[in-house]
Amino acid sequence: MADITIRALMQIDNLQPKFAAYNGATVQGSVPLSGDTVLIGEFAPGNGVFGLIDRALKASGVEATTQLVEREFGFFILRSPSNAEVTMAREAILADLGAQLTDRLKPSIASTQIITSVEPYQAQLLNKWRKGSLVIPGQTLGIIECMPAAYISIAANEAEKAAEVDMVEIRAVGRFGRLFIAGSENSVKQAVAAAVSAIKAVEGRPA
Numbered sequence: 001m002a003d004i005t006i007r008a009l010m011q012i013d014n015l016q017p018k019f020a021a022y023n024g025a026t027v028q029g030s031v032p033l034s035g036d037t038v039l040i041g042e043f044a045p046g047n048g049v050f051g052l053i054d055r056a057l058k059a060s061g062v063e064a065t066t067q068l069v070e071r072e073f074g075f076f077i078l079r080s081p082s083n084a085e086v087t088m089a090r091e092a093i094l095a096d097l098g099a100q101l102t103d104r105l106k107p108s109i110a111s112t113q114i115i116t117s118v119e120p121y122q123a124q125l126l127n128k129w130r131k132g133s134l135v136i137p138g139q140t141l142g143i144i145e146c147m148p149a150a151y152i153s154i155a156a157n158e159a160e161k162a163a164e165v166d167m168v169e170i171r172a173v174g175r176f177g178r179l180f181i182a183g184s185e186n187s188v189k190q191a192v193a194a195a196v197s198a199i200k201a202v203e204g205r206p207a
Contacts, residue, residue, distance in 0.1 A: 004052070004097055006104040007073060008042040008150035010202065011090055013083050016160035019153075022132045022167045023065070023077070030063035032079040037086040038065065039078040040172070041093070042150035049074030052093050059092035061085040068173065075150060075173050106204035107151035109196055110176055113143040116185050126168065126180070133166035135182050141168075142188040144179045146199050147207070152177025154202065155195035162194030163187040 015023075017034040024031040032038055039062065043049055046069035053067050053076050062085050065077040080086050094100060118126075120137040127134050135141060142165070144155050149172050156170050156179050164187050168180040181191055 003045075004048040005044045006041070006097065006099060007044055007148040008040065008107070009090065009093070009101065009104045010040050010151065010154055011037065011083075011086055012040065012154060012157050013037040013086075016157050018133075018165075018167045019157045019160050019170075022156075022170055026131055027065045027077065028067070030065050030079055032065055032077070033081070036079050036081050037083040038153075039076075039086050039090050039093075040150050040153050041074075041076050042148050042173075043074045044072065046070065046072065046074035049076050052076070052096060053078070055092050055096045056089035060088035062089045070173050072175070073149075073173070102203055102205065104204040105148055105207050107146050107148060107199050107202050108207065109199060110145040110147055111143075112145070112192055112196060113141075114185075114188060114192060115141040115143070118182075130169045130180065132168050132170070132180075133182065135168055135180075139182045140185040140188040142179075142181045142192045144192060144195055144199075146177045147175065149174050149177035151199055151202060152179050154198045155179050156181075158198035159191035159195040163190040165191045 165183040
């Protein structure tokens with residue numbers, strides 16, 4: 001399977017309650033819970049994810065949460081309450097590819113925005129397509145965009161660790177990942193800073 005490119009591969013432990021709840025409402029399979037560990041991967045070509053998930057499930061006690069192929073890339077989430085089981089799944093995938101974790105792409109921040117005192121009409125537009133919390137007019141909105149897309153999941157979990165914010169929308173599939181969070185101005189600023197730092201700390205090869 002040497003022709004498969006690891007665009008993103010990350011192990012996130014201690015899922016935060018709101019991030020876990022958002023995933024629970026949007027995933028296809030086994031629902032992740034607060035405190036769980038997840039393995040999230042993005043690969044090219046997309047169809048490669050099916051064999052990789054099969055290998056991981058056979059090698060460990062993880063459960064499949066999401067597997068999908070979009071226009072360009074394949075994406076999956078595997079979960080377990082045991083960090084050790086998720087590590088076994090990750091190592092099985094890397095062994096199958098003959099790769100190391102540092103062979104993944106290093107993520108980059110495409111943009112960040114902080115919008116204070118969101119106007120009612122913009123809040124309502126956002127609420128039309130959000131899958132998480134409603135945006136309340138007057139809140140501060142934080143938006144982070146990164147690539148590869150899957151790494152936005154690290155940003156979401158670390159943002160919630162850093163401050164009291166609401167998860168409005170998390171888009172981890174496609175060319176760019178996007179995170180929308182809302183709350184007080186100070187909370188959103190703290191959360192955005194933590195999310196950006198988490199993405200920049202991920203090791204990998206240059207894109």
